[in-house]
Amino acid sequence: MPAPDIHSEAVSRYAELTAKVDAFFTRTLRRHGGDMKCESGCSDCCHARLTVTSVEAAAIRAELAGWPAERRAALAAAAAAAPQDRCAALDGADRCAIYAARPVVCRSHGAPIRMQVRSLPVVQSCFRNFTHTSPDADCVLDQTTLSALVLAVDRDAGGDGSRVDLAALLAAC
Numbered sequence: 423m424p425a426p427d428i429h430s431e432a433v434s435r436y437a438e439l440t441a442k443v444d445a446f447f448t449r450t451l452r453r454h455g456g457d458m459k460c461e462s463g464c465s466d467c468c469h470a471r472l473t474v475t476s477v478e479a480a481a482i483r484a485e486l487a488g489w490p491a492e493r494r495a496a497l498a499a500a501a502a503a504a505p506q507d508r509c510a511a512l513d514g515a516d517r518c519a520i521y522a523a524r525p526v527v528c529r530s531h532g533a534p535i536r537m538q539v540r541s542l543p544v545v546q547s548c549f550r551n552f553t554h555t556s557p558d559a560d561c562v563l564d565q566t567t568l569s570a571l572v573l574a575v576d577r578d579a580g581g582d583g584s585r586v587d588l589a590a591l592l593a594a595c
Contacts, residue, residue, distance in 0.1 A: 476581030484524035501592030510589035
């Protein structure tokens with residue numbers, strides 16, 4: 423399936439959204455860093471087959487377009503061979519190979535997230551984080567709101583809300 427025509431204005435909105443999510447995570451880490459174990463090389467949150475929105479896929483494609491051909495080929499080969507229970511963007515050292523263009527869900531991993539579980543609101547985070555303290559209320563990300571924002575930006579970009587398999591996207595780069 424060809425990539426949808428992504429409007430540059432919407433890509434700019436996506437960049438604004440990712441900057442806000444990154445700032446939220448940085449603030450949470452600054453305030454609760456003693457009880458957060460997120461660091462380079464930890465891939466506990468990365469053991470899943472991911473899908474991304476069209477606008478996220480466009481951002482990843484744009485990032486990869488600036489890479490040398492050999493680096494893109496190595497990523498494509500690794501993604502094609504990635505097991506189903508591991509993110510196709512992880513390199514051999516369990517670091518994200520597309521970190522600069524990682525999807526929104528990856529930008530929020532480790533942070534406390536309010537979500538619905540069996541119709542009840544709960545706050546969850548990585549099992550390694552917040553083992554001694556509770557996060558401040560303004561350091562909890564609302565999953566429903568974040569998902570709605572990502573979908574709205576995707577639709578503004580010309581997407582229809584469908585998802586793109588990240589492994590297939592990377593294998594085709």
